[in-house]
Amino acid sequence: xxKVTQSSRYLVKRTGEKVFLECVQDMDHENMxxxxxDPGLGLRLIYFSYDVKMKEKxxxxxxxxxxxxxxxxxxxxxxxxxTNQTSMYLCAVxxxxxxxxxxxxxxxxxxx
Amino acid sequence: AxxxxxxxxxxxxxxxxxxxLSCTYDTSENNYYLFWYKQPxxxxxxxVIRQEAYKQQNATENRFSVNFQKAAKSFSLKISDxxxxxxxxxxxxxxxxxxxxxxxxxxxTRLHILP
Numbered sequence: 001x002x003k004v005t006q007s008s009r010y011l012v013k014r015t016g017e018k019v020f021l022e023c024v025q026d027m028d029h030e031n032m033x034x035x036x037x038d039p040g041l042g043l044r045l046i047y048f049s050y051d052v053k054m055k056e057k058x059x060x061x062x063x064x065x066x067x068x069x070x071x072x073x074x075x076x077x078x079x080x081x082x083t084n085q086t087s088m089y090l091c092a093v094x095x096x097x098x099x100x101x102x103x104x105x106x107x108x109x110x111x112x
Numbered sequence: 113a114x115x116x117x118x119x120x121x122x123x124x125x126x127x128x129x130x131x132x133l134s135c136t137y138d139t140s141e142n143n144y145y146l147f148w149y150k151q152p153x154x155x156x157x158x159x160v161i162r163q164e165a166y167k168q169q170n171a172t173e174n175r176f177s178v179n180f181q182k183a184a185k186s187f188s189l190k191i192s193d194x195x196x197x198x199x200x201x202x203x204x205x206x207x208x209x210x211x212x213x214x215x216x217x218x219x220x221t222r223l224h225i226l227p
Contacts, residue, residue: 004156035217040121040219041219042118042203042217042218042219042220043203043217044217045214045215045216048214058214090157092157097162099145099147099159099162099205099207099215100159100162101149101157101159101215103156103157103158104156105155105156106156
């Protein structure tokens, strides 16, 4: 199985701060994803990437950007954090079989 | 646009009982995949079961099985002999075949297995 590691389990940031959430996989898989999970809203796709330096907007990209300089690492960036970005952020990597996503443990971000 | 709807936000059942989680979806595509993912409390999301739309036979994984009704666009998950470890959020999800691994998730059903 693919191991997906997210750099921080819990973060507390102030409004206006720049926030980096990092995700690293231990396999050579192309497709990586950032989701946001909120109660009653399920998982919503923020951004995804098919390869190094490639990125595609998901359903809710506003207020976020991403970086993929190396194949194994996919970073989510909040340029200026706002309170409505308080959420659980999940990184996922697609496996060899269609639809099989491997998820990290999640990063719970609180913006004060 | 594809949508996935889970009509049961929360459910509780006694241990050893059978429980069915509902999911409906909307798409104009003919070839697609459907999934159930499980997210235990404070643990990682994992894939429980997958169904290819072109297969008429319902998928089964041990105590987990699905009832796939393509015409009705329904994809329910049945958990037999439920165990305490089945307590989790369950997400129904959809992907169009041969696309970009972009998966659409429902809003989830929180399942409590009671001792």
